[in-house]
Amino acid sequence: MQLDLKTIEALAPDQASLGAAAKLTKRSNWPRLETNEQLGLIWGECQGSGSNPYRVAFDTRDHGYKCTCPSRKFPCKHILGLMWIGATAPASFDRVDQTPEWVNDWLGRRRNAS
Numbered sequence: 192m193q194l195d196l197k198t199i200e201a202l203a204p205d206q207a208s209l210g211a212a213a214k215l216t217k218r219s220n221w222p223r224l225e226t227n228e229q230l231g232l233i234w235g236e237c238q239g240s241g242s243n244p245y246r247v248a249f250d251t252r253d254h255g256y257k258c259t260c261p262s263r264k265f266p267c268k269h270i271l272g273l274m275w276i277g278a279t280a281p282a283s284f285d286r287v288d289q290t291p292e293w294v295n296d297w298l299g300r301r302r303n304a305s
Contacts, residue, residue: 194251194278202254203271204264215272218283224276225291226284233277233284234294237269247273248294250301257297 203209215237218224222244223236231252236244245260247269256270266274276283290298 194274196275196278198254199271199274199278202266202274204266208264208266208268208271211268212271212275215268216275216279218276218280220272221276221283224273224284225287226277226281227287227290229288230290232290232294232298233273234291235273235276235284237272239269245269246293248297249273249277251277255301 199212200209203212215221221235221237224233225235226233232248232250234246234248237247238244239260245258247259248257249270250256256266258267258269260267260269262268
């Protein structure tokens with residue numbers, strides 16, 4: 192996983208998004224954090240204000256991302272937070288061989304769009 196804070200800063204839409212993302216780097220906000228290093232993917236579920244956590248995925252190879260939140264900023268604070276954890280605390284991610292179906296669906300749509 193080749194993530195660093197400079198990359199995250201460059202992808203952020205504004206300083207406010209970076210500040211909001213910094214608040215999401217606590218492990219307690221993320222009931223699920225996983226990675227498939229072979230595919231260059233990290234994903235997780237971030238608990239927002241609703242009952243269902245937001246599903247967040249990031250492709251470390253080409254910086255593609257997906258989040259189920261309703262934000263109009265791209266990438267949103269959840270993506271930036273996931274990336275931030277990936278850059279500063281990669282051991283927080285469980286290493287898995289299988290990706291969840293929702294990540295596979297996102298990957299399939301990305302490949303078909305190319």
